[in-house]
Amino acid sequence: MKRRTFFLGLAGLAGCTRQQKPRLNVYIWSEYIAPSTLETFAREFGVHLHHSIYESNEELLAKVFSGNSGWDVVFPSHYFLKPMRQQGLLAPLDAGRLPVLGNLAAELQHPAWDQSLDWGLPYMMGAAGVVHQQSVDAQAQSWDLLWREDMRGKVTMLDDPADTIGAALLKLGMPLNSTHPQALQAAKEALVAQKRLLRAYLNSEARQQLVAGELHASHLWTTTSLLAMDDSDALAYYYPREGFARYADCAVVLKESTRKHLAHEFLNFLLRPEIAAANAEESFTTTANEAARTLLPQELRDSAALYPDAATLARGQWFEAIPPDAQRLRDRIWTEVKAR
Amino acid sequence: MTPAAGGLRALFLAPAWLTMAGLFLLPIAVVLAYSFLTRGAYGGQDLPWTVESYIRMWDPLYLGILARSFLLAGAVTVLCVPLAFPLALFIARSGRHKLLWLNLVMLPFFTSLLVRTYAWMFLLRDTGLVNTLLLKLGVVAAPLPLLYNDGAVIVGLVYSYLPFMVLPIYATLERIDLALLEAAADLGERPWGVTRRVLLPLARPGILAGAVLVFIPSLGSYLTPDLLGGGKSILVGNVIQNQFTTARDWPFGAALAIGLMLLVLLLLRWWEARGGGELG
Numbered sequence: 218m219k220r221r222t223f224f225l226g227l228a229g230l231a232g233c234t235r236q237q238k239p240r241l242n243v244y245i246w247s248e249y250i251a252p253s254t255l256e257t258f259a260r261e262f263g264v265h266l267h268h269s270i271y272e273s274n275e276e277l278l279a280k281v282f283s284g285n286s287g288w289d290v291v292f293p294s295h296y297f298l299k300p301m302r303q304q305g306l307l308a309p310l311d312a313g314r315l316p317v318l319g320n321l322a323a324e325l326q327h328p329a330w331d332q333s334l335d336w337g338l339p340y341m342m343g344a345a346g347v348v349h350q351q352s353v354d355a356q357a358q359s360w361d362l363l364w365r366e367d368m369r370g371k372v373t374m375l376d377d378p379a380d381t382i383g384a385a386l387l388k389l390g391m392p393l394n395s396t397h398p399q400a401l402q403a404a405k406e407a408l409v410a411q412k413r414l415l416r417a418y419l420n421s422e423a424r425q426q427l428v429a430g431e432l433h434a435s436h437l438w439t440t441t442s443l444l445a446m447d448d449s450d451a452l453a454y455y456y457p458r459e460g461f462a463r464y465a466d467c468a469v470v471l472k473e474s475t476r477k478h479l480a481h482e483f484l485n486f487l488l489r490p491e492i493a494a495a496n497a498e499e500s501f502t503t504t505a506n507e508a509a510r511t512l513l514p515q516e517l518r519d520s521a522a523l524y525p526d527a528a529t530l531a532r533g534q535w536f537e538a539i540p541p542d543a544q545r546l547r548d549r550i551w552t553e554v555k556a557r
Numbered sequence: 558m559t560p561a562a563g564g565l566r567a568l569f570l571a572p573a574w575l576t577m578a579g580l581f582l583l584p585i586a587v588v589l590a591y592s593f594l595t596r597g598a599y600g601g602q603d604l605p606w607t608v609e610s611y612i613r614m615w616d617p618l619y620l621g622i623l624a625r626s627f628l629l630a631g632a633v634t635v636l637c638v639p640l641a642f643p644l645a646l647f648i649a650r651s652g653r654h655k656l657l658w659l660n661l662v663m664l665p666f667f668t669s670l671l672v673r674t675y676a677w678m679f680l681l682r683d684t685g686l687v688n689t690l691l692l693k694l695g696v697v698a699a700p701l702p703l704l705y706n707d708g709a710v711i712v713g714l715v716y717s718y719l720p721f722m723v724l725p726i727y728a729t730l731e732r733i734d735l736a737l738l739e740a741a742a743d744l745g746e747r748p749w750g751v752t753r754r755v756l757l758p759l760a761r762p763g764i765l766a767g768a769v770l771v772f773i774p775s776l777g778s779y780l781t782p783d784l785l786g787g788g789k790s791i792l793v794g795n796v797i798q799n800q801f802t803t804a805r806d807w808p809f810g811a812a813l814a815i816g817l818m819l820l821v822l823l824l825l826r827w828w829e830a831r832g833g834g835e836l837g
Contacts, residue, residue, distance in 0.1 A: 275802035278600060300599030370702065376788040378803050417705040417787025422678070431683040431700075541598050541805075548804035549618070555791035556622050 240265040241479050244280070244288040246466065247272060249341065251492075251499035258486050264479065281306055281471060289474040290483055295330045295465045296536040298337045307336050308470040314481040317488045320508040325465065329535065337467030338484050339505035341497070344463045344533060345380050346456040346522070348427060348442035349434035360388035360457045362434050364407070369414045371433035373426075376418035378551040379536060380462060381408065384436055387460040393534040396543030405550040409557050418555075427452060439522050440501045447501075454522050456529050463533040465505060585818075592811035600805040610812035619796065619813070626793040629707065629782075630775035633714040634722075637771050638764060640715070641722035645763075646756075648723075649730040659727070662720050670717060674784045677713050678704060681785070705787030713781040718774055722767035729763030730756075769828070773821055793817055 243255075247270040259266040271277045274297050280286050284306065293301060301307050312318065318326070318334065325339040347362060354362060363372050363384075374381045383393045385404035395401060416432065423435045428448045437445075442454045468487060470480040486492060493509035503523045504510060510518055517523060525533075539547060592610055594602040613619075648658040665673060680686050683700040691697045703709060733756070741755045742748075757764075779794030793813065800810025 273802070279801070282601060303599060304597075304601070373787075376783075412789070415789065417789055419787060426682065429682075429684045538599070541596070544805060548799065548806065551803075552622070552791060552796060552799070553618055555788065555795075556618060556625075 238263060238265045239476065239479060240267060241290070241476055241483060242288045243268040243483070244277065244286075244291045245270055246292060249292065249466075249496070249500050249502070251495040254487070254492050254496055257492070258483060261486075262479070262482060281473075284473050286471070286473065288471055289476050289480045290468055290470060292340060292466045292468055293337070294536065295328065295337065295339070295467055296538045298331055298467060298469070299538040301469070302336055306472055308472045308474060308477055309335050310338060310470065310484070311477075311481060314478075315485050315488065317485065320488050320490060320493070320506050322505055322507040324530075325505050328465070330537070331467075337469045338487070339465045340468050340487060341500065342463065342465045342503040342505055344439050344456065344461055344503075345375060345384070345436060346439060346442065346454055346461050347434060348437050348445060348452055348454045350427075350430065350432075350451050351453045352451060353433045355453070357434075358455055358458045360384060360459055363436055364388070364411050364414065366414070368433055370416055371431075372415055373417050373419040373423050373432060373435045373437075374408075374411070374415060375436050375438070376420050378547055379539075381418070381436065382547055382550065383462050383536070385411075387457065387462075387534070390459060393460065393462050394537040394539065396540060396546075398546060401543075401546055401550055405554060408550075408554045412554060412557055439503070443501050443520070443522055456522075456525060456532060458532065460532045460534055462536055464536050588811045588814055591808055592815050594808050596806045596808045600807060602807050607808075610809045611816070613809060614812060614816055619793075622791055622796055623793050623817075625790070626776055629711065629714075629792065630772050632711055633718065633775045634768050634772045636711065636715050637719055637722040637767070641719055641726055641767065642760070642764070645723050645726035645730055645760075648727050649733075659724075662723050665720070670780060673717070674713060674781055677709070677716065677785060681709055681712075704785065705789060707786065707790060709785040710782050710790065713785040714775050714778060717778075717781060718771040721770035721774070722764075725766040725770065726760055726763040729760050733759050765828075769825065776821065777817065 241264050243266060245268060249270075250268070255266050255268060258264070271280070274294050277291055277293055278297065278301070281288060281291060281301075282304070298307070312334065315338065318338075321339060322342075325342075327333065328339065331337055347357070347360070349357060349362060353368070362368070363374065374384065382401070382404050385407040386395050386400060387393055389400075389403055389407060391397075391400045391403070395404075419426075419435070420438075421441055423432060423437055424441050424445045426432045427435060427437075427445045430449075430451070435442075439454070442452075446452045446454060468484050470477055470484070474480055487496070488506065490506060490508040490512055493504050493506035494512035497504035497506075497509060498513060498517060501517075501523075504513075510524070521529075591602050593606050593608065595605060595607055595609070597603045644662075648655060648662070651658055678685075681703040682688070683702075683704075685703070687703060688697075688700040692700065737759070738751055738755060741751045746754065777794045779792065779798045782790060782792045782795060797810050797813045797817075800806045800813065804810075
């Protein structure tokens with residue numbers, strides 16, 4: 218991922234000094250919020266807003282696990298809400314302090330993982346599909362593209378067990394979150410068969426190599442793919458017909474926070490359409506805020522990758538928290554694939 | 558030693574002992590404790606105490622990864638010797654510029670390993686410096702697959718840990734009495750013979766110390782194999798890292814870390830017993 222943003226985070230840390238103003242500590246994914254959002258909130262509410270960034274849910278969880286991390290608002294993916302809740306890390310949201318929840322997209326008003334939005338406020342949505350050079354196969358619509366013999370040495374998969382085991386399961390017509398040993402075994406065999414064709418398992422690093430034409434196709438997140446496509450007209454992106462993985466990053470208030478009122482003000486601020494639009498534009502991501510979408514520049518608003526039609530969305534499957542035993546099996550499979 | 562001197566000695570040693578206990582022994586004790594616990598449902602650790610993690614370790618999958626890690630770290634160590642020795646010799650003989658050269662050897666440590674590893678990625682990519690140069694010179698027709706294989710990992714590790722080989726060899730070479738080399742030459746030994754039969758044996762302690770200093774961090778490395786290996790090969794360091802992140806199995810990760818540490822300690826003892834050297 219983008220590690221240069223780490224240095225920006227350090228600079229942010231260095232800039233915070235003892236102040237009289239109330240403060241709010243926000244821990245968020247890199248390049249996920251517009252600088253203007255942070256500045257406007259700090260000015261309007263007369264607070265000192267300190268923010269820093271992380272690159273993975275695991276990194277976030279490791280930081281807040283102790284229960285005295287010092288952060289007030291963090292942004293886990295939706296399938297981390299359950300484990301974080303079970304560890305007693307989350308404070309319940311007070312819907313009374315979030316009067317404009319109606320701004321959210323319809324499918325996020327009562328999501329399966331948090332029916333009445335008691336724990337997390339959906340912020341951005343994401344998904345993983347296939348980005349490829351159109352010259353290779355302009356008609357490609359399947360995961361099979363990443364398993365094709367003629368792509369040898371020119372394809373990458375995400376270096377993430379949930380995403381990549383999930384892609385293999387979907388290719389085989391099985392559910393993304395399968396915990397069934399036989400399904401996982403089949404997924405392992407598909408990944409082992411694919412491995413000799415792979416250049417590497419890459420996350421954000423794939424972006425530049427796609428732009429440079431070194432790669433023909435990659436299993437990649439929507440936002441990273443769009444950033445690559447912004448630099449190269451030769452690239453195209455699709456959500457495979459067999460199905461694809463979706464996730465929603467949610468703003469949550471940590472139980473340890475001593476500034477829950479201010480934290481709610483911040484969440485409510487994020488729900489403002491113009492603020493949500495600025496954040497979506499900055500991050501090249503799908504906003505969870507329906508009211509903000511109309512405010513976006515046309516190229517983002519009408520992007521089929523960011524805002525797929527209903528038929529495409531019907532193929533999407535949300536990640537779920539995997540139970541411990543299945544998680545252990547998945548890790549063993551991942552290790553086995555990597556060790557081949 | 559008088560009682561007063563003993564008290565003074567204890568007083569002056571106290572900071573060292575406290576640092577060792579607080580920053581070295583205590584964390585290892587925590588890791589040891591975790592390794593005997595049950596994993597929490599979503600990370601962390603729970604009661605009851607168990608040796609389950611130590612039993613799981615004997616899975617051929619993990620033993621195979623361990624063996625591969627040993628081979629790779631061994632290759633890195635062996636490659637470092639011929640690269641480091643001439644350099645160390647050159648520095649030891651470079652008179653008043655010694656300090657400059659030594660500083661240059663240590664210069665890479667001023668930058669984060671992460672940044673330096675990324676630099677290697679830019680060198681080795683298809684459109685990187687090396688391939689661009691080879692293509693322009695007409696040496697190759699298509700870019701060579703330099704990145705994302707074991708070769709790239711070895712190059713990255715050799716680059717990262719070479720200074721750990723150079724410095725101890727330099728330290729021994731610097732202390733060698735040059736008269737010994739002259740005597741060997743006077744007695745009819747050719748330059749190659751002087752090197753092989755006099756210089757190398759005298760430099761042995763430095764080479765052995767360097768080997769240990771290179772081998773151990775190579776064995777535990779996880780960043781370089783991940784970035785330069787493109788996640789396609791997995792070393793024991795990566796397995797341990799995964800247990801604390803995606804696999805959410807802290808006790809197993811802790812047990813693997815303890816197991817690796819014990820293995821390395823045993824190897825060091827064996828090495829010393831074999832006369833491997835003045836490592837203490």
